[in-house]
Amino acid sequence: MKIPDAEIVEILRVGQEGDGIAALADGTPLFVPFGLPGERAMVKPSVKRGDGFAAHIDHIERSSLERVPAACQHFGICGGCSLQQWQMESYAAWKTGLLDMALRRAGFMPKLDPIVITPPGTRRRMDLAIRRTQAGIVLGLHTARDKNVIDLAECPVLHPELMALVPKLRDVLRRLQALGHEGSAIVNLLDSGPDILLRTDKKLAVSDRTILAAFAEANRVPRVSWAQNTAQPETAALLRPPITSLAGTPVAVPPGGFMQATADGEAAIVAAVMAGLPPKPVAKARVLELFAGSGTLTFAIVKHMRVHAVEGDAAAHASLKAAANTTGQTGRITTEQRDLARQPLSAKEVSAFDTVLLDPPHGGASTQIAQIAASTIKRVIYVSCNPTALGRDALMLKQAGFKLVSAVPVDQFLWSARLESVSVFVK
Numbered sequence: 068m069k070i071p072d073a074e075i076v077e078i079l080r081v082g083q084e085g086d087g088i089a090a091l092a093d094g095t096p097l098f099v100p101f102g103l104p105g106e107r108a109m110v111k112p113s114v115k116r117g118d119g120f121a122a123h124i125d126h127i128e129r130s131s132l133e134r135v136p137a138a139c140q141h142f143g144i145c146g147g148c149s150l151q152q153w154q155m156e157s158y159a160a161w162k163t164g165l166l167d168m169a170l171r172r173a174g175f176m177p178k179l180d181p182i183v184i185t186p187p188g189t190r191r192r193m194d195l196a197i198r199r200t201q202a203g204i205v206l207g208l209h210t211a212r213d214k215n216v217i218d219l220a221e222c223p224v225l226h227p228e229l230m231a232l233v234p235k236l237r238d239v240l241r242r243l244q245a246l247g248h249e250g251s252a253i254v255n256l257l258d259s260g261p262d263i264l265l266r267t268d269k270k271l272a273v274s275d276r277t278i279l280a281a282f283a284e285a286n287r288v289p290r291v292s293w294a295q296n297t298a299q300p301e302t303a304a305l306l307r308p309p310i311t312s313l314a315g316t317p318v319a320v321p322p323g324g325f326m327q328a329t330a331d332g333e334a335a336i337v338a339a340v341m342a343g344l345p346p347k348p349v350a351k352a353r354v355l356e357l358f359a360g361s362g363t364l365t366f367a368i369v370k371h372m373r374v375h376a377v378e379g380d381a382a383a384h385a386s387l388k389a390a391a392n393t394t395g396q397t398g399r400i401t402t403e404q405r406d407l408a409r410q411p412l413s414a415k416e417v418s419a420f421d422t423v424l425l426d427p428p429h430g431g432a433s434t435q436i437a438q439i440a441a442s443t444i445k446r447v448i449y450v451s452c453n454p455t456a457l458g459r460d461a462l463m464l465k466q467a468g469f470k471l472v473s474a475v476p477v478d479q480f481l482w483s484a485r486l487e488s489v490s491v492f493v494k
């Protein structure tokens with residue numbers, strides 16, 4: 068299909084991916100990154116996208132009164148943020164609308180709680196790409212448009228301790244024999260310090276271990292794990308146990324393991340989940356927790372009800388189980404490692420519990436939710452990081468006769484189009 072010529076258009080709204088949406092005279096949609104509602108802009112369509120075209124702004128003829136200066140020098144190029152240019156009130160209303168729309172599409176009439184927005188400077192996990200170039204080490208996020216990597220000089224969403232580590236990491240990477248052309252670094256900010264997982268394209272030399280141990284010592288890093296490309300990580304340097312408190316239980320999170328993106332976000336999610344539990348559970352009532360990770364929610368809800376926690380990732384499951392063991396909670400927490408996409412709990416298995424709590428990955432839980440919908444369970448607490456997937460799964464709950472009793476939007480991915488939420492359904 069021919070790519071249309073550049074044209075002046077009006078931005079009608081911001082779509083669910085965070086792009087401004089405009090339309091050509093024949094109604095063909097244009098997806099215009101960084102465009103805000105009401106703006107008139109000269110845009111250049113570039114490639115086919117969905118039923119329309121992606122287009123970039125050449126210049127803005129009439130700017131929105133809601134347009135504000137971006138907080139970061141990389142904004143517009145970096146793939147991390149797409150909405151720093153929008154004033155906070157409108158941005159928050161748009162984000163809330165993502166959840167509202169998803170639940171309405173599923174047939175519910177939601178009354179959402181006010182959105183919880185986590186402030187800048189609180190993101191406690193960074194996932195950076197590494198390139199070795201003739202000019203030195205490039206360390207940062209991918210650009211929005213292609214696979215290039217921007218060299219991160221600042222990041223207003225990152226926790227300052229993580230941002231401060233970036234130039235030091237660049238320096239240490241430059242000296243590693245294990246880094247040929249490229250790699251990646253995931254850093255989780257734990258209570259015991261920034262826990263690092265490096266993936267590089269060459270073998271780790273003995274001298275690399277010495278360099279990494281000295282780096283860890285100098286930067287409050289409890290552990291550096293390393294893997295060649297996609298291999299299983301091994302420990303390269305260990306100074307202290309890599310521990311973080313999840314609802315008061317110390318947990319050794321695995322290298323690069325899942326953590327909620329911010330501490331405030333985690334607190335809001337935990338609070339909404341706790342509020343969704345049955346108010347007066349009978350003595351032996353149990354929660355079936357699916358996609359439990361290392362136990363962020365497990366160790367909170369176990370204070371109220373017994374839990375059976377199911378997780379697919381071996382390392383995450385092992386860390387949850389070990390933490391439950393060492394803190395003497397195995398009487399109230401049982402665990403299971405299971406792939407819930409390939410082997411979901413059957414409707415019969417689900418029916419043995421009083422409440423289901425699920426927190427699936429971005430794609431949602433379609434195979435598992437079908438079994439939940441077919442079970443006799445009366446209460447479902449759904450933690451989601453993707454309103455579209457939530458909407459699809461919630462439709463099955465609606466068809467099974469569930470009512471929506473509460474929904475809380477939690478914005479822990481500031482200035483992006485991603486949204487976390489906690490919805491409670493009962494029957």
Ligand SMILES: C[S@@+](CC[C@H](N)C(=O)[O-])C[C@H]1O[C@@H](n2cnc3c(N)ncnc32)[C@H](O)[C@@H]1O
Pocket residue numbers: 325326327358359360361362363364377378379380383405406407408409426427428452
């Ligand atoms: C969004 S995280 C939630 C983790 C945990 N609830 C928390 O708050 O820390 C999703 C979890 O689902 C797990 N997971 C992904 N696919 C899975 C599958 N097919 N079966 C079981 N678990 C899976 C991931 O390993 C991850 O721990």
